Amino acid sequence: MAYDVAIRNGTVLDGTGAPGVRADVGIEGDRIVEVGQLDGSAKQEIDAEGKLVTPGFVDIHTHLDAQFGWDPLGTSSCYHGVTSVVMGNCGVTFAPCKPSDREFLAEMMESVEDIPRATILSGLPWDWESFGEYLDSLERLPLGLNVGGMVGHAAVRVAAMGERSLDQEPASEEDVHKICALVEESLQGGALGFSTTRTFLHVVPDGRAVPGTYADRNELLAIADVLARSGKGTLEGAMKIGEGKTTDSDREEVQLMAEMSRRSGRPFTFGLTQSARRPGMMPAILDETEIANRAGANLRPQSSCRSINIMFGIAGLSPFFTAKLKPESWRGWSKLSLEERLARLDDPEIREAMIAEAEAVSESIEFDQFFLLGDKDPRYDNDPQYSLASLAKAQGKSPARSYVETLHDSRGRSSFYYPFLNQDLDAVADFVRNPVCAMGLGDSGAHVGQIIDAGQATWLLKHWVRERGLISVEQAVHKLTADTADLFGLTDRGRIKGGAFADLNVIDLEAIGFPTPTYVEDFPGNAGRWIQTGRGYDYTLVNGRVLMDHGEHTGETPGGILRG
Numbered sequence: 001m002a003y004d005v006a007i008r009n010g011t012v013l014d015g016t017g018a019p020g021v022r023a024d025v026g027i028e029g030d031r032i033v034e035v036g037q038l039d040g041s042a043k044q045e046i047d048a049e050g051k052l053v054t055p056g057f058v059d060i061h062t063h064l065d066a067q068f069g070w071d072p073l074g075t076s077s078c079y080h081g082v083t084s085v086v087m088g089n090c091g092v093t094f095a096p097c098k099p100s101d102r103e104f105l106a107e108m109m110e111s112v113e114d115i116p117r118a119t120i121l122s123g124l125p126w127d128w129e130s131f132g133e134y135l136d137s138l139e140r141l142p143l144g145l146n147v148g149g150m151v152g153h154a155a156v157r158v159a160a161m162g163e164r165s166l167d168q169e170p171a172s173e174e175d176v177h178k179i180c181a182l183v184e185e186s187l188q189g190g191a192l193g194f195s196t197t198r199t200f201l202h203v204v205p206d207g208r209a210v211p212g213t214y215a216d217r218n219e220l221l222a223i224a225d226v227l228a229r230s231g232k233g234t235l236e237g238a239m240k241i242g243e244g245k246t247t248d249s250d251r252e253e254v255q256l257m258a259e260m261s262r263r264s265g266r267p268f269t270f271g272l273t274q275s276a277r278r279p280g281m282m283p284a285i286l287d288e289t290e291i292a293n294r295a296g297a298n299l300r301p302q303s304s305c306r307s308i309n310i311m312f313g314i315a316g317l318s319p320f321f322t323a324k325l326k327p328e329s330w331r332g333w334s335k336l337s338l339e340e341r342l343a344r345l346d347d348p349e350i351r352e353a354m355i356a357e358a359e360a361v362s363e364s365i366e367f368d369q370f371f372l373l374g375d376k377d378p379r380y381d382n383d384p385q386y387s388l389a390s391l392a393k394a395q396g397k398s399p400a401r402s403y404v405e406t407l408h409d410s411r412g413r414s415s416f417y418y419p420f421l422n423q424d425l426d427a428v429a430d431f432v433r434n435p436v437c438a439m440g441l442g443d444s445g446a447h448v449g450q451i452i453d454a455g456q457a458t459w460l461l462k463h464w465v466r467e468r469g470l471i472s473v474e475q476a477v478h479k480l481t482a483d484t485a486d487l488f489g490l491t492d493r494g495r496i497k498g499g500a501f502a503d504l505n506v507i508d509l510e511a512i513g514f515p516t517p518t519y520v521e522d523f524p525g526n527a528g529r530w531i532q533t534g535r536g537y538d539y540t541l542v543n544g545r546v547l548m549d550h551g552e553h554t555g556e557t558p559g560g561i562l563r564g
Helices: 099-113 117-123 131-139 153-166 173-188 217-230 247-264 281-294 338-346 348-360 388-395 399-409 425-433 456-467 473-480 482-487
Strands: 003-012 021-028 031-036 042-047 052-055 057-059 082-087 146-149 193-197 234-238 268-271 299-303 308-312 371-373 415-421 504-507 518-523 527-531 537-542 545-549
Touching: 003 031, 003 504, 052 473, 057 482, 082 537, 099 117, 099 153, 131 173, 153 173, 153 193, 173 193, 173 217, 193 217, 217 247, 234 247, 247 268, 247 281, 247 299, 281 299, 281 425, 299 425, 338 348, 338 399, 348 399, 371 388, 388 399, 399 415, 425 456, 456 473, 473 482
Parallel strands: 003 042, 003 052, 057 082, 082 146, 193 234, 234 268, 268 299
Antiparallel strands: 003 021, 021 031, 052 504, 308 415, 371 415, 504 537, 518 527, 537 545
């Protein structure tokens, strides 16, 4: 038998969590046709001796809704073994959309997810109104990854209610009827589910809460009924957990999600993080989740397997120039090019002025929570010895001087991160081990000038599997593949078996890792962002074709649309 692609001699981890087995994988077209010992020849041979062969990773929490308009690879996701992504999280989407609402939806995405409005408006064709037409528009673009998305509450509410969608008053019976009709139309058009936001952190540019934040139970349960009638779709929410004054408000939020899940007969996944502000919140919510699931709900909290970080460096943000701290010598820093910033640091007089003024505003900055990412092998384990406070003490310098001189001496290659959520890695470890918890919150495509957490799959394999032995590599791969694919009903993805789509990785586990993030200005309008590549991914195949070869794009665009 002749194959299009044959991957030979690897250890196959099929995505189910079963022990790896030495086997070959034969591919014809976009499908796996045989797993075992291949006797036939192939047009393309891949030798996986000593390597792992896994399903492609399924990233369920991205905000790449705009980025695929100009970036077929969905960078940085493609560098970390991801072959399928779910967009439309947190209730914020670009469809359904009347032509008159395009600017509002772009401004809302900028406000919530830090993607510039001008970039969104210029980078997308905006040739759709319904959600199905939006997917059709994406399908006409070259795509490197498989792309699916949920329909967002905010867009649905704006389409149904216009300006009133932002009010705190409950939707009328007629409004709810229109909202439900749009959700049903979107599910029929291929949406993977419905997402909402209830957190007060998500606002539109004028400071009002995103549409849907104040939706009442009647509206939310009516939407759940739509999913029940459709018999498909996943519910997702950015919930107001941790925002109330008591644990009772958190419990009520879990109970609301549980009722929506039971009513719809569908899973409900929601973001859950450990917070130093409320250290007991995560285990308490997990306990409430277990109670709800025993009573018939299907709740799946999701979190990142590492701390969620804000980046600081010669590019991007500065800890010394914020809304409250405004030293004169740091003004205009964000508008300078990398070369101009280095030039300022190279001038001893300017550099000393920047250090002196940074020292003057440093009292309120938590330097023990800023951690160095070196320029070779960055770590995200929040090790106190690599905090800016510890580095400065060891050098006999002020933290401000240590920070500025590190940027200068590394020529901007070193940076720092500040973990604002998931600071306690012991709590993160408990989450990773918990089978009800899904790997998510990588936020690829969002907050691009502030965070770069898209490489969580690499950290899971590098840190929790190879270095810490917290879980087996089979369990880790299951969490990144079949588990997330099943959560969103992605049939024949996330597994290596005959008949499944040939989304695959060939991985050198001993080499898995990443270089330090870099800041680039490659979005439309020269908007800047952080990116981070990966190491140890020898090959990534999407629908039977090699997309990435040892970290380099092959030029292929074999991705497609994932319709519910």
